[in-house]
Amino acid sequence: MILELISIILGGMTIGSALMVILSKHPIRSVLYLVITFFFISGHFILMNAQFIAVVNIIVYAGAIMVLFLFVLMLLNLNKVDERKTNHPISFTAVIAGGALLLVILAALKDGITFTNTIVKSDVGLVENLGTLLFSKYVVPFEVSSILFISAMVGAVLLAKREKQHID
């Protein structure tokens, strides 16, 4: 009972802070709201007994990726003054494209969504179970995705190096 109440409140706060990400005018505040959203999402993971995923979510997203986002935004030093005015045709197309994406995602997820308030207790999110799954059943996708990451990293380093030589 209490858990259900917590999950409803947490859900509302998650959606609220996620809305604030796109509604707030200031880019740095947007990023900070996104960080708060990640914390709420981790809260949901903890309610589902997936502590490992919850903490990894905080370490990777709130701790590493968002710090880099914030870092770049601080260097850009965006002010309200030089905020670019968007013209109407572009925002119109953006609305249509975003709506189409939402439709596709909804269509893909429609079987997965159940409108019940019960919290599913499972042990999948604990370290041992997740590790066993990753290194037995899902070992091929796991390794392939890590190769993908490495190639992205090498590509980024290569591009950065080439640009530097060009300047010299």
Add this chain to the structure above:
Amino acid sequence: MDTALLIEKFSLVIIVFLISLGIAAYSTYFERKLAAWIQDRIGPDRAGPFGLLQPIADGVKMFMKEDFIPKNSDKWLFIIGPGISMFTALITSTIIPWGPPIEIFGRQISLQIADFNIGVLFIFGVVSIGVYGIMIGGWASNNKYSLFGAIRASSQMISYELAMGISLITIILLTGSLSLTDIVKSQHGMNWNIFYQPVCFLIFFICSLAETNRAPFDLAECESELVGGYHTEYSSMKLGLFLFAEYVSMFISSALMAILFFGGYNFPGMDYFDGNTLAILGVLAFFTKTFLFIFVFMWIRWTIPRFRFDQLMHLGWKTLIPAAIINMLITAIVIAFNKGWF
């Protein structure tokens, strides 16, 4: 929910909170005394006997100062910056096992506020969000020196987090558990991790210095270049919280090092005691180790000059991370060999 458990945990939280703050407050006093001793001065000796009331006088002074918020700053972020700093410094204390279980009124009370099965990852999570306080505070001040300090702090944290994480993985490999309770229990008596992993300890120690923003890694507040770094615009108790958070996190990282590498509450010859005697001696042993580390932190600050920023980056990326990875691989291979995987 068990009411007794609730009371027990609640009082433990209060005690740990007060002890952390008290030790942090008196660390400032000992830091000044130690600095004076190293530099052949007397140090604070006016307030109370041996200047022992100096931290209280400092606190009162901090509260009495004018609280100033710059006109063009981002007011909300300016206010919550020091708060986040303090919060992330204190929150790690929830998972530290302060001693063996103690028995009061016939109840076994564990001297650890929360025993997650992912304790080590929790530390890492808190460390990774620890930079937000400085970043937000520095950016919201709307001052270029503050911004420089904030940017330096964040790039330093990102660089040193990786090496720290990898050295933690080595300890996890050695123990086979992510829970801090298990890590401490596996170092029973004198069976400390430092004897197996000296390189790992060195890496972790250097990274702890960097993560707590202590000298020689205090480039975020480098007063010879950046006025005051990220807290240039801060005054009154907001500044006090920033400075205080540094001492709290120094205490907590000292405690962590004692747990991960020096056996936590374990001490040689602990099998001769049991019950509450063991618990009290264990807590004493733990705090002795922690205070030794706080002393080393201060000793380093007053001995080694500050790094240059590029030296800091080189040390992090080109020395510590490769060393940590090689150390982890060797440990993994040795453990696999011992389990007969070859």
